[in-house]
Each structure stands twice: as structure tokens, then as C-alpha cells.
Amino acid sequence: SSVITVVLVAVLAVLTLALAWPRLRAALTFLPVEAAIERYHLDHQPPYAALDDLIVRAGRSATLQPQQRYWSGLVLLHYLQANDATRPLYAQRESYEAAAAAADASLALAPVQPRTWLYRSLALGWLSFRDTGLAESFKASVYTGRVEPALLLTRMRLGYARLGQLDAEARGLLRDQTLLAWRLQEREFTVALRRGELDLRRMAAVLTPADAPLLQ
DSSP states (O other): OHHHHHHHHHHHHHHHHHHHHHHHHHHHHHHHHHHHHHHHHHHOOOOGGGHHHHHHHHHHHHHHSOOHHHHHHHHHHHHHHHTOTTSOHHHHHHHHHHHHHHHHHHHHHOOOOHHHHHHHHHHHHHHOSSOSSHHHHHHHHHHHOSSOHHHHHHHHHHHHHTGGGOOHHHHHHHHHHHHHHHHHOHHHHHHHHHTTOSOHHHHHHHSOGGGHHHHO
8 A cells, every 4th residue: 555655656746747847948948048138138238149049048948838938038039139230131130020920929828018019019110111010019018018117218219210100099109108208217318319219300290289398
């Protein structure tokens, strides 16, 4: 009886380990990716030299254990690779396409991801000047995280650069983000204007007469 119990416990332990191994392996594989992403969010220096390896690792983790954080990490890595100006245009396009595809996979698992929706919008904005779903992704980014200080100016840069692709609803949200950015990040807002990252004439077309003090 005791031998049977020991055998059963051993079998259960082996089965548990076998079931948990893919999850554990995925997490261990993703550790360097997670560390690199955390560093990027701190110093804003893309790890260009390591991106190929990090992309492979993130993709492997997502294959072993489909989880939102693995896919969203892959979105960021592909987006950073796409923004590497030293790469040829065809390679940049491929990276933007990969970023958009990874975003779709991540959002299918967890739709409430303002940053991933924004990266999807940015990728679509680069890939085409036509209506490609950019407006819907832009709106989803705002609706899932309206007050996200780290995303406000990026949303504004995208929105005003692709103003012709935004419908009335998206323009209303862009106005809202502009007012929020002025209230929460006035210094950064002013720096972006001085650097020419935001088009004041397009901003005037989005803001209402009630916003005249801000324009002034």
C-alpha cells in the first residue's frame, strides 16, 4: 500500500513537472528580454545590437506558452528594429509588419493594452498613408488607457502626423490628449513644439474656440 502511494505520488510529480515545464522554459527564455525592455524604458536607448537575439527569444517564449506579455514584448522589439535607420527600407517594412502581427496576437489574448494598441497604430501609420485601421487602434489605445503620461506625447505626434487618417471620433480623442498633455506635461509639450515634433497649424484645426488660451 505504501509502495503504491509512493509510486502514485512520483507519477503525479512527474506529470506536474511535465505540464509545468513549457511554462517554466518560456519564462526562463524570456528573462533577458524582460531585462532589456526594462532598461529601454529607463534609458530610452534601443538595444540594437541585441535585437535579433531578443526577438528570437521572445518568439520562442510566445510559441512555448502563448501569453500576452511575450507577444507585447515582441511588438516592442520589432518596432524598435523597424526604427533602426541603418537598416534598408524593405527590412524596416518587414519589421513594422511583424510588429503589427505580433500586436494582433497579443491583443487577441488581452485587449486592454494601451501601449500595444499605440504600437500597432504607429506600425500601421508607417506602412500606409491610407485608411489601414490606424484610427481604430488609436482610439482603442486612448479608451484602454486615457491618462497614460508615458503615451500622451507619442499619441499626439502620431495623431497630428496622420491627421488625415483620423475620423471625427479620433480627432476628438486627440484634442482630449492634447489638453491632458498640456496640463500634465507642459514642459515636455513645449519642448516637442520647439523641436517641430508637433504641427501647430494642425493642432489649431483640432482644438476648439474654447481652447484658444492653450493656443495662445
